[in-house]
Amino acid sequence: SYKQSTQFGKRGMTLEKEIIETNKYYLVTDLAVIHKKPTPIQVVQVDYPKRSAAVIKEAYYQQPSTTDFNGLYKGKYIDFEAKQTNNKTSLPFSNIHDHQVQHMKKVEEHGGISFFIIRFKQHNETFLLPIRPFIQVWEKQFEGNRKSLQYQYIKEHGYLIPFTLQAKVDYLKVLDSVYFNGGDNNESRRQKS
Amino acid sequence: SYKQSTQFGKRGMTLEKEIIETNKYYLVTDLAVIHKKPTPIQVVQVDYPKRSAAVIKEAYYQQPSTTDFNGLYKGKYIDFEAKQTNNKTSLPFSNIHDHQVQHMKKVEEHGGISFFIIRFKQHNETFLLPIRPFIQVWEKQFEGNRKSLQYQYIKEHGYLIPFTLQAKVDYLKVLDSVYFNGGDNNESRRQKS
Ligand SMILES: [Mg+2]
Ligand SMILES: [Mg+2]
Numbered sequence: 001s002y003k004q005s006t007q008f009g010k011r012g013m014t015l016e017k018e019i020i021e022t023n024k025y026y027l028v029t030d031l032a033v034i035h036k037k038p039t040p041i042q043v044v045q046v047d048y049p050k051r052s053a054a055v056i057k058e059a060y061y062q063q064p065s066t067t068d069f070n071g072l073y074k075g076k077y078i079d080f081e082a083k084q085t086n087n088k089t090s091l092p093f094s095n096i097h098d099h100q101v102q103h104m105k106k107v108e109e110h111g112g113i114s115f116f117i118i119r120f121k122q123h124n125e126t127f128l129l130p131i132r133p134f135i136q137v138w139e140k141q142f143e144g145n146r147k148s149l150q151y152q153y154i155k156e157h158g159y160l161i162p163f164t165l166q167a168k169v170d171y172l173k174v175l176d177s178v179y180f181n182g183g184d185n186n187e188s189r190r191q192k193s
Numbered sequence: 194s195y196k197q198s199t200q201f202g203k204r205g206m207t208l209e210k211e212i213i214e215t216n217k218y219y220l221v222t223d224l225a226v227i228h229k230k231p232t233p234i235q236v237v238q239v240d241y242p243k244r245s246a247a248v249i250k251e252a253y254y255q256q257p258s259t260t261d262f263n264g265l266y267k268g269k270y271i272d273f274e275a276k277q278t279n280n281k282t283s284l285p286f287s288n289i290h291d292h293q294v295q296h297m298k299k300v301e302e303h304g305g306i307s308f309f310i311i312r313f314k315q316h317n318e319t320f321l322l323p324i325r326p327f328i329q330v331w332e333k334q335f336e337g338n339r340k341s342l343q344y345q346y347i348k349e350h351g352y353l354i355p356f357t358l359q360a361k362v363d364y365l366k367v368l369d370s371v372y373f374n375g376g377d378n379n380e381s382r383r384q385k386s
Contacts, residue, residue: 030302033299037231058250110268
């Protein structure tokens, strides 16, 4: 029952930027403390000019060892990865690395909350997909299954994230209903059934 | 200060590197999931040579907006900053920024655990200092008090971190006794008294 406006595609903002903006809103309204981790960069050469800041002259982007975002909500450790695709029917696994997925699995094992935020740009829909249904498909690729997550599967096992003006990707709303409603949450019900 | 030599054990490892090594040990032994955040770097110019990786040609170190390390231990969100000094009697507040301290305060308010790991290289001692006693001194600098944390104060309000071969900065041991012993922990007793 969540609806998303078609406007924000026109803002030229990527999903990541919209989540960063949403996190700022969460921070100033004191709802949550969640930050984007900096992109890891391997610095090879640095110049130290007199009287001014060090200039990095040669450096390379590194593979992130964990995820895009982490932080704290209602006393819980939160850890997630954001992915968007132009594809209509599936999210390809390219750009998702097994060590990231293993990290997210470990987070859940240690009592944290871990999930993907997945945007289908063509559908103008953004979903929160918990790590467990993700892993069920992820692990099958190693048995020769397809290397992507079907749109239909995400729709079935994920949760549509509402859009509001202050919080363009208002994922805390989903966390509230999925993880924080007193033990009888949707996610644990799904796991049991 | 990106270049730091260290006397410690003549291993040539800085405090930060030792914590990174300790975290790896915690990770492989499945004790905790705690990572160093990448250093934030503002990229200005990138070359995209054919058939090889993008080369960053101009970039600058940015002020970190949060802390060095965060992660998950026993279901709790953990967030901390590491500082070492050659000074014998105090840790100067230079290189600690108010927005970092405010971040750490917010972490505690949202139910996380936040602290400093402080090494006095001359004493060969490393302490865990919870954010609350830190803030009591931090805030007084704005009333004209000194801009440093006294060694004696840290000794009194902090906890010596043990050194083991596998975990050179074995701070989980301190977390266990200070935050995780069933509600009657040292830290909450200290707050009450
Ligand atoms: Mg991403
Ligand atoms: Mg530091």
